[in-house]
Amino acid sequence: xxxxxxxxxxxxxxxxxxGWESLLIVGCGTCVTVSLAGGEREVEALANLLQLYYGxxxxxxxxxxxxxxxxxxxxxxxxxxxxxxxxxIILSLACGVGVxxxxxRHPQKIVFPGLNTSFYGATTAVGEWVERCxxxxxxxxxxxxxxCPVARCSKSLLNGPCGGSQDGxxxxxxxxxxxxxxxxxxxxxxxxxxxxLVFEDPKDWQxxxxxxxxxxxxxxxxxx
Amino acid sequence: MSEPMSLLQKKLEAxxxxxxxxLGPPIxxxxxxxxxxxxxxxxxxxxxxxxxxxxxxxxMSSIVAAHFAREEGLEMIIQATTRDRNRIGLQSDILGASSxxxxxVLCLTGDHQSFGMDPGSKNVFDLDSVQLIRxxxxxxxxxxLLNGKEMKVxxxxxxxxxxxxxxxxxxxxxxxxxxxxxxxxxFIQTQAxxxxxxFEFWMEEVRKRGIHKKVYIMAxxxxxxxxxxxxxxxxxxxxxxxxDSLIERxxxxxxxxxxxxxxxxxxxxxxxxxxxxxxxxxxxxxxxxITPEIIERAxxxxxxxxx
Numbered sequence: 001x002x003x004x005x006x007x008x009x010x011x012x013x014x015x016x017x018x019g020w021e022s023l024l025i026v027g028c029g030t031c032v033t034v035s036l037a038g039g040e041r042e043v044e045a046l047a048n049l050l051q052l053y054y055g056x057x058x059x060x061x062x063x064x065x066x067x068x069x070x071x072x073x074x075x076x077x078x079x080x081x082x083x084x085x086x087x088x089i090i091l092s093l094a095c096g097v098g099v100x101x102x103x104x105r106h107p108q109k110i111v112f113p114g115l116n117t118s119f120y121g122a123t124t125a126v127g128e129w130v131e132r133c134x135x136x137x138x139x140x141x142x143x144x145x146x147x148c149p150v151a152r153c154s155k156s157l158l159n160g161p162c163g164g165s166q167d168g169x170x171x172x173x174x175x176x177x178x179x180x181x182x183x184x185x186x187x188x189x190x191x192x193x194x195x196x197l198v199f200e201d202p203k204d205w206q207x208x209x210x211x212x213x214x215x216x217x218x219x220x221x222x223x224x
Numbered sequence: 225m226s227e228p229m230s231l232l233q234k235k236l237e238a239x240x241x242x243x244x245x246x247l248g249p250p251i252x253x254x255x256x257x258x259x260x261x262x263x264x265x266x267x268x269x270x271x272x273x274x275x276x277x278x279x280x281x282x283x284m285s286s287i288v289a290a291h292f293a294r295e296e297g298l299e300m301i302i303q304a305t306t307r308d309r310n311r312i313g314l315q316s317d318i319l320g321a322s323s324x325x326x327x328x329v330l331c332l333t334g335d336h337q338s339f340g341m342d343p344g345s346k347n348v349f350d351l352d353s354v355q356l357i358r359x360x361x362x363x364x365x366x367x368x369l370l371n372g373k374e375m376k377v378x379x380x381x382x383x384x385x386x387x388x389x390x391x392x393x394x395x396x397x398x399x400x401x402x403x404x405x406x407x408x409x410x411f412i413q414t415q416a417x418x419x420x421x422x423f424e425f426w427m428e429e430v431r432k433r434g435i436h437k438k439v440y441i442m443a444x445x446x447x448x449x450x451x452x453x454x455x456x457x458x459x460x461x462x463x464x465x466x467x468d469s470l471i472e473r474x475x476x477x478x479x480x481x482x483x484x485x486x487x488x489x490x491x492x493x494x495x496x497x498x499x500x501x502x503x504x505x506x507x508x509x510x511x512x513x514i515t516p517e518i519i520e521r522a523x524x525x526x527x528x529x530x531x
Contacts, residue, residue, distance in 0.1 A: 157352040158352055160354065163463045164462035167392075171335070181393065181396065202350065
């Protein structure tokens with residue numbers, strides 16, 4: 001899923017600026033609900049906080065909320081289409097995809113991002129998420145014992161570790177496991193270490209961002 | 225075996241025990257800084273590495289600084305890290321370096337940018353060091369670029385790689401060394417050695433695998449001028465092994481600089497006796513002026529001449 005982190009209230013307030021009377025905060029019911037950053041609970045909490053802030057300032061504003069299933073589908077955005085149009089400004093607590101999807105549907109509206117889109121990750125503990133994939137567009141997990149060198153090595157090295165890891169930790173931070181040590185240990189356990197001796201060619205980064213913004217069409221379903 | 229690509233390669237092929245040193249380019253555009261440092265090394269070394277934005281700190285480019293040092297009469301070894309340049313930039317630099325008469329290259333991954341003063345910069349790592357070695361090998365020995373394009377005048381490069389005898393897991397680090405050699409590395413410069421027992425064990429493993437017959441191995445020597453420097457290396461430098469006994473020895477001595485020189489000479493004397501060690505690589509970080517003294521006192525002066 002996409003892991004997000006809510007921006008600080010001060011940053012949001014600065015971003016929203018002056019000159020508006022009504023604000024709609026839109027939450028997203030999928031990824032960022034799971035990562036506790038932009039679901040219904042966070043939307044309501046933020047609305048209360050902003051209400052309190054503007055109240056104290058003596059500024060008369062209307063703050064409404066709504067949390068839809070997914071902001072990355074027009075179908076759900078359209079469910080609240082009128083509500084969006086009825087407000088001066090919109091604050092989306094979805095990932096960057098959701099923010100831009102509302103913009104596309106409502107080109108006249110100013111839509112602000114309330115989150116920082118962090119990464120694709122997995123939940124490892126309550127309130128803890130870790131990156132496991134960078135979406136490089138060409139999965140190579142089959143050759144690395146199911147541990148990704150692109151996402152889990154700080155340098156995305158394909159032919160083995162750098163010289164900087166120590167005690168299984170990355171040179172960048174002791175909190176980061178050396179991705180290559182994870183790969184090595186796993187492949188050793190599986191008794192397929194010989195696979196690691198194969199030279200890995202330079203990766204084709206076109207399926208990643210280096211081929212420009214990406215688009216995917218599945219002809220089986222796509223008409224028009 | 226093809227024509228030697230450089231003077232350094234010639235000396236190694238002639239069977240000489242070689243001495244390499246290191247030069248850090250300035251933070252600034254001071255050409256005289258490089259030239260002055262270079263002049264002090266003339267006659268004492270068979271090759272001088274010029275670091276490539278070491279520890280991810282902006283400095284004069286390795287190739288340009290090496291060019292100026294070469295003008296003073298030194299044989300140079302440029303360094304190329306994959307942190308700052310993609311395959312286009314790296315190959316372009318190799319062509320440029322070769323055309324300047326810089327024909328030795330040490331291929332490295334490079335310290336992560338979080339070590340330096342620009343932690344917010346974007347890294348590249350389009351290639352890793354093994355892929356860079358293979359790319360340069362193919363440019364030099366097959367006359368083709370990574371994209372398959374043939375060159376009428378290919379570059380000339382003697383290709384080097386780094387190895388850390390103290391990295392763990394041992395087997396994983398050894399595997400990487402073998403991949404570098406398979407990719408085309410012709411010489412290896414090791415991480416600085418303080419733990420000689422461990423280094424001897426590593427060399428034993430190197431000989432078991434026949435690695436010493438495929439590449440020229442130069443043992444890394446880092447003369448330390450204070451106990452503080454040693455302690456810092458132990459705790460702050462990734463992949464370093466500094467025995468406590470050495471730290472104690474430096475603590476107790478009266479003249480740390482003299483003791484640092486003595487330690488370096490002792491290490492040199494011991495690694496010279498190890499089968500498969502074909503030279504040393506002196507890295508007197510921030511203490512470059514000590515290089516000639518160490519080389520003389522270690523009995524490695526004057527340096528051999530080759531045709």
